[in-house]
Structure formats: C-alpha cells, structure tokens
Amino acid sequence: MWLLGLVAVGVWDVLFLNRPALAQVAAGFFDTFSVAFLAVAFTLVLAWGATLALHFMDAWKNRAPYLLLTFLLNLVRSVPQVVGILFGYVGVSALVQAGVLRNSVFVFSLLALSISIFVFIEFVDLMRERIAHYQKLDFYNAMRVCGVSESRVVNFDILWKNSRIHVLNKLISVFGAAIFLQCSVDFIISVGLSTDVNSVTLPATMGSLLAKIDSKQDILAIGYSLTHPEYMGNLFFSHLQGVTVAFLIVFSLMSIYHIANGYAERHRL
C-alpha cells in the first residue's frame, strides 16, 4: 500500500508538477529516506555494540568501565531527542560551512549518526531486556555448561535466534522515528534558527521543503480549501509541491506505523 501510494504520487507529480519543483521533491524524498536508512543502520550497530559492551563489562571485577558507560548512556538519554539532533545538525552545518565536509555521503552519514545517537539507547534497553530474560531461564545456563561461549549464546542464540523479530520490529519504528525527527529538525532549522544554514549548506529534505515559502503557501491552501471547498481542485495542480511533501511525510509515517503494528501482530510480540 505504501509503495503503491508513493508510485501514484510520483506518477501524478511527473504529469502535473513543474520540473524544478519535481526535482526538489525527488531530491528531498531521496535525501530524507537515505538519511533514515543510514540512521537505522547506525542505530543497530551502536545498540548492538553498546549492549555487548554493557553485558560483558557487567561481569568484570572492575566496575568502573561499566558504570562509566552506563553514566554516558544515561547522559545521552537525558537530552530530549529533538534537541540533541538539532545540535547535531548545527554541528554538521558548521562543518559544511567551514568547508571541512564536502562529500554528500559524509554529510548524510553524519546527519544519520546524530539521529542514531539519540535513538539507539531505547534499542539498547530492548536488547538488554531480552538478554536478561533468557539469562533467567535454564536455556542460558544449559548452553554455558555445555561449553558454548558467552558471546555465541548472547549474539547467536539470544539476540539473533530469539530476538531478531523484536529487533526488526524496533528497527521499523526507528525508521519512522528517523523520518519524523529529521523532518521536525529540518523544519525548525529552515524556519527559525538561521538563514545561513540548511538550504545552502545541508541537503534538501522533506522537512526543509515544507518550510520553504512555496510549500507554506501550499499548506495554507489546504486550510483554505477546508472553508472553500470549490478551491479543492486547485490543490492537486497549483499547490502540488507542498501537498506532495506533506502527503509523503504523513502517508509514510502512517504506513510505517501500520507496518510495525502489523509485524508485531503477525509475530505476536
């Protein structure tokens, strides 16, 4: 359904949206989803790494590394996600402005990383809970006394064989959250924080497109058509850029939400 919706909008836009606007929407869509995919990958790597680090450090005699890592994670946890990502974006844009970052792959990666840093901790919590659950069962001890290494039991038997459904479900949610947070932060940056940042320095995203004057007028037109229904037809021709961007954001988030829920129901999570 999601893909069908995207294709339908794409075809409509190809037919009725002017070329420059179409190119902007396509770039915004590509950039936003690329960053979201990268954010999911970084989140998985960071979370898996932190989970293993905490798990093994917890068994060490020297408690300092475990406590230090826990403190650092809690410090990150204490920062509201949007605020943290906002600072990350400001940092990346500063690097771009200073000419340190020129390659768009690096820019995308850093943007994704700044999202992941503020999202991965709930992922760590999930993985730690799964490990703790299985450690209470005979299954864990039975494998350990058979000489199976701790690393294999945790990575393969617990996290891969018994938790990958949970992990994948969480990744779908992270993907949705990454799109949402990205759009929110882009919108904030583009609208209010700086006239220098974003349109010049950062790649075009759906959030920044939404914040542009044209799109804002398009969004206002949606409100106008509610009180003047006869204007509704113009939305799909004269205000297509803003309507498309708004639709892509809302429809994608809604679809991802339903995918995550459907997945959870199918696997009885």
Next chain:
Amino acid sequence: MSVERYSVSIRSGERMIVNTGSYDVSRDEVTFLFGESGIGKSMVSKAVYGLLDPDELDVTVNGRPYAEYLADPATVELRGNSFFVFQEPSSHLNPLLKISDQMNEGSLRLCKDDSDITAKLWHGADARALARVLDVFPKPYRPSGGEKQRALLAMAFKKISLLASSKAAGARTFFVFDEPTGSLDNNYRNLFLELLFEKYSQHPFTVMVITHDYSIISELYAKYRQLLPHIHLKELRRAEPPEVEVVDFSAQDYLNWLGEAPKGPGTTGAGDTVLDFGARFTVFGRKLCLFKDAARTQPANLVIRKGEMAYVKAPSGVGKTTLAKVILGLYRAQELSMSLCGLPFTARTPKKIWEKEVWGRRAGMVFQHADESLNLASSVRETFSGLPLSERMTPGRLDFVLSELFDGSPGAPFLAKKVAMLSGGQKQRLNLLRSIVLGPDLLILDEPLNGLDFVSVKKVLAILDDRRNKGAALLMISHNEEIFDHFVDPRHVYYLAECG
C-alpha cells in the same frame, strides 16, 4: 468385557497434529497409557472426552466432525459421568477461588463426605492440617505442585464416589488422569493407586491413566495382581508420521529389562577420583548434607570415580538440582569443599575458573526440562554448533550422534527442523545428546528419563552404561527411583537432606 472403539484425528490448519488408527478402550476397566512426551496422549484423550475447541482445531472422532461428536447425546452423557484431571494442576485450578470451594463446585458438592479421600491422599492429615492447605487461594498462597495435584485428584475421586452411590446400570464413564503423579513422590503416587483401586473394586468405572512413569508397572504387579485382568497397559507409538498407533505394552518387557540392568564395575573396577564433594555445603543460607544411608545418619563426601555412576536421592524440593548447580558453579555456595578432576574448588573460587576449566570439558550437565534448556528457535543442526568438541561436527558425525537415540538416519529435513516443532520426547533426546557428545569427565544428568518412552529409556541407559564403561563418571538425579535403584550400585547411592 466390552470395549469402546475410537479413532481420532486432530489437525491445525494444514498441519496434522495427531492421527490415531483405530484403538480400543475397555469399558469399566483401567487403562494405563504410556508413550513419549508430546506424542499426543493428552490431545487424543481430550478429544474423546470432548475438551478440544472445534473453532481452533479440526478434529474428527470416529470419522465424525467434532461439533457433531460433541452434540451427540452419548457424548453429553459420558461427560456428565466423568472427570478429567489435567496434567498441569495450576492450569486446572481457579486462582480466585479457595481450593476447598473448588473441591465442592457443581455436582461435587453432592458428595458430602470426602474425608476418606482427603485422609488417603494427604496421608492421614488431620482437619486442621488440611485446612491450612485447602482453605487458601491458589494465588497468592501458592500451594506446592503436589498439594494442587492432590486437590485435583480429590475432586476426581469425589465424582467417582458420587457415581458409585448413584450409578445407573450400564452408564458410560470416562475418568482421565493425565500425569496424575507428575508432582508426587513415590509414596504419594502409591497412595493414589491405593485409592484408585479401592474405589474401582467397589464400583468399576472406565479409567485412563496417562503417564510416563513406567515404574508404576512394578507397583501394579506387586500390589494389585488380583486386579491385573482388569488392567490394560497400552502405549501410544509413532507409526508412519504423523500417524500414531495405540499398541499393547508388555509389562514383562519392562520387568525383565529391570532385572537385567547392569550395575557397573563397582568400586574395585573404578579408576581415579573425578569428583569429591564435601558432605556439608551451604547454599542460599540453607545447610545441606549428603549421607550414605537412607536413615541419613552418616554424612559422607560425594565421591565419584572414573567409570562409576552415582545416584543422589531426596524428596522434591530439598535441593538435588541445587547440588548439581553448585557442582557446576552456577550457584555460589557459602560453604563448599570440592575437587573436580584434581582441581580444588571452594566458595571463593571465581566463576571464571568453572567457565574456563569445567564447563563442557571436565563436566557437563543435562538439565531436567528439555523445553527450557534447548534453544527452541534453533534447528536440530544448530543445537550442536558452538560446542567445544574435540573433533569437528561434520554432517556424517552429526548423523551418527543422532542415530544413537533417533531411529535411522535423521536426514536433512529433520536436521533443519526447529527444535520447537519436535515432540517433548524428541527434545529430551536432543537435550541428552548435546551433553553426551561432549564426553566430559563428569556428566550430571537431572531427570534424564523425563518424557521418554520405554524404547528411548532403554537406549539412554544403554548409552550411559557405555560411557560409564569407557571411563566417564556419571551423577544421576532422578525421582525415578525404581529404575536407578536397579542401575546404580547401592554403594554409590547418596541421600541429600537439610542439616542443622
């Protein structure tokens, strides 16, 4: 003797769960149904009794659709004159109603005097002692599994008493006891049998006792010989999958096998000491002692040499599994003195030492519940990966290992099968093989015969005897005293008890 003939098929969607050929249940007689765990004994009995949900499962009984079978007046009458004691007492009891009230629900309240039943099942406990056990809610007071099981048995016997006093001639009955002694020790198991046959002798009724406990056969032959013509031993066996068949079980096979059990080389033939575990140890604040005599007067170290099989006995809940976990360093003892293959261990020995020196090498353990100790999400093949084996587990070797307890060459589909999809008996065999294949110096086996059919029991004990002959030291923990009393030299039997 009249018989009821049944054939049952149970399907969930496309998957056939169980499909029996035609089998007979002797009317007004006692049938003991054996068979490995998960083969379908309970499901088949529930289907006949009318307890399955026709909306969830596609069931036919004697070729008839289940809804039609349930609506049949004969089935309705059968259920009215019968009782089903479920395998898991906790799931049978209502947590929001006192046990004593549940024992008087519905038609059971018509049985005014149940004192003979409670006195027998609780071994002469007085009214005050019974009230402490029965006038409680199953939650949060949490009576023990044995107490809950006896409460269920009491309900069934009340129903039997009611029928005896009001039974119309020719009425059909069907009393199903599904693993009625699973939570009871042998003493209470024998009390249950006494009561069952006492009631049966007064007024015969149709009984189906589902059990894995083959040692019940010896009890039947020792104490109820006069009733043997009315007792039928059957076994549910795997035929061509997913078919199963109910066949006669030969008591003589079991009794002869017990009589021929090898007891190992004894002390003289044994080699170096593998385990020397101090007679006293403290764990979780409880002081536990090991004794050499049943009267528990002579504390003794638990000593197992190469080629010896030792057996630790204790009533449920005393700490047999705890002892095993202390030996393997899974539980930290507050007081401990042990040497394993010459390595000394105390309460202060770090867990890392067990991890590096013991697990999977010097010692291994088969946990008692295969369902909990195997990774159910893994395949059969993956169950054997990651083990510290001396030689690589090639497909050929895996085939050989599995063929020790599984019939024939298992084949790729079986190796790829998820453990969760195996029957309880197959899981237990896999659970055993995973530890046996390691070939550790000391192998601890906690209830190794759980859920196995007789053929598997014989194979497992033959394998263990073979490993013992090759020098392995074995420590058995089991409630199945009859079998292990025959297999273990009495000099290597230990008794565990709390002390001081």
